[in-house]
Amino acid sequence: MLAAQRRAHLLDLLARQGKIVAKDVAADLGISEDSVRRDLRDLASEGLCQRVYGGALPVSPAVADxxxxxxxxxxxxxxxxxxxxxxxxxxxxxxxxxxxxxxxxxxxxxxxxxxxxxxxxxxxxxxxxxxxxxxxxxxxxxxxxxxxxxxxxxxxxxxxxxxxxxxxxxxxxxxxxxxxxxxxxxxxxxxxxxxxxxxxxxxxxxxxxxxxxxxxxxxxxxxxxxxxxxxxxxxxxxxxxxxxxxxxxxx
The missing domain is CATH 3.40.50.1360 (Rossmann fold)
Structure with missing residues (x-):
């Protein structure tokens, strides 16, 4: 699965389930947890998720000025x-x-x-x-x-x-x-x-x-x-x- 596809999959999980558990995603996709964490870091840097221990949660829109x-x-x-x-x-x-x-x-x-x-x-x-x-x-x-x-x-x-x-x-x-x-x-x-x-x-x-x-x-x-x-x-x-x-x- 390409990086862009993984990111789209992660955002879809976040929208449907309200959270991402990195180890579960890694097991489902057959990739390393490091790859999932790297994707989550990229998404977080774009303001698309809030990273937490073990995964990510939806980011609040109320952090705007x-x-x-x-x-x-x-x-x-x-x-x-x-x-x-x-x-x-x-x-x-x-x-x-x-x-x-x-x-x-x-x-x-x-x-x-x-x-x-x-x-x-x-x-x-x-x-x-x-x-x-x-x-x-x-x-x-x-x-x-x-x-x-x-x-x-x-x-x-x-x-x-x-x-x-x-x-x-x-x-x-x-x-x-x-x-x-x-x-x-x-x-x-x-x-x-x-x-x-x-x-x-x-x-x-x-x-x-x-x-x-x-x-x-x-x-x-x-x-x-x-x-x-x-x-x-x-x-x-x-x-x-x-x-x-x-x-x-x-x-």
């Missing part, structure tokens, strides 16, 4: 935002992550809602300027422009001094095995720091992130309360998560 992500799945994000906003109770304290889905949540909050919003996203904070009863705390630090959030040592230290009833967490990948992932190590660390300061953490994930993975793990499934998504409830990933006891809320 902030401006590009605003045009990805806007209707799904709107539905998730409405469902997430319904979780915020009057008088409660909310930690709201950065990203385009979190921005949609900020815009979906009732204008007269009396609450406290803690965020490390300047865009989320700005979106709440017209919410007169919302007390907004913006955590400072180095601005990670890709996601328009602050992160780094200063932001993580600031996070240690807050607490909240609810954290609405954004990620770029949702996978039963890889867990909850994102594309930057410092951003992943900041998300963990925020999750540690909330009584409940709900993941916000539009359908294109389900079954995908990025390089850095944010949290294991044991670290979250539930998942909010607009994906088909019969999606095999969602069925797998429900079987593990993860609360899946349909948006």
């Amino acid at each position: 902030y401006a590009a992500r605003q045009s990805v799945a806007p209707e799904g994000k709107r539905r998730i935002a409405l469902a997430a906003a319904a979780l915020v109770r009057p008088g409660s304290a909310l930690i709201l992550d950065g990203g385009t889905t979190a921005l949609a949540v900020a815009r979906a909050l009732a204008p007269e809602l009396d609450c406290t919003v803690i965020t490390h996203s300047p865009t989320v904070a700005t979106a709440l300027l017209d919410h007169p009863k919302a007390e907004v705390f913006l955590l400072g630090g180095r601005l990670f422009k890709h996601s328009a959030v602050t992160c780094g040592a200063a932001a993580a230290e600031a996070a240690q001094n807050v607490s909240a009833d609810l954290f609405l967490l954004g990620v770029t990948g949702v996978h039963p095995d890889a867990g909850l992932t994102t594309g930057d190590a410092e951003e992943a660390a900041m998300k963990r720091a925020l999750a540690a300061r909330a009584a409940d953490t709900y993941v916000l994930a539009s359908s294109e992130k389900i079954g995908a993975a990025s390089r850095f793990r944010v949290l294991p499934w044991e670290g979250v309360t539930g998942l909010l998504t607009d994906a088909d409830p019969h999606h095999p990933v969602l069925r797998s998560l429900a079987a593990r006891g993860v609360e899946v809320l349909a948006a």
Whole structure:
């Protein structure tokens, strides 16, 4: 089998099965695992898969820059935002992550809602300027422009001094095995720091992130309360998560 044919076969497996196990592919095709790993490296360098130990997973489309992500799945994000906003109770304290889905949540909050919003996203904070009863705390630090959030040592230290009833967490990948992932190590660390300061953490994930993975793990499934998504409830990933006891809320 030619290299181009192997690559096409690998991409087909990824689309149909949601993962590639290098040793299984090597056995099926009668080639060495080194050849499969080499093909996976080439595909990963082109942004077509996310390499993991022993194989590969679908790459998340949500690793594009902030401006590009605003045009990805806007209707799904709107539905998730409405469902997430319904979780915020009057008088409660909310930690709201950065990203385009979190921005949609900020815009979906009732204008007269009396609450406290803690965020490390300047865009989320700005979106709440017209919410007169919302007390907004913006955590400072180095601005990670890709996601328009602050992160780094200063932001993580600031996070240690807050607490909240609810954290609405954004990620770029949702996978039963890889867990909850994102594309930057410092951003992943900041998300963990925020999750540690909330009584409940709900993941916000539009359908294109389900079954995908990025390089850095944010949290294991044991670290979250539930998942909010607009994906088909019969999606095999969602069925797998429900079987593990993860609360899946349909948006």
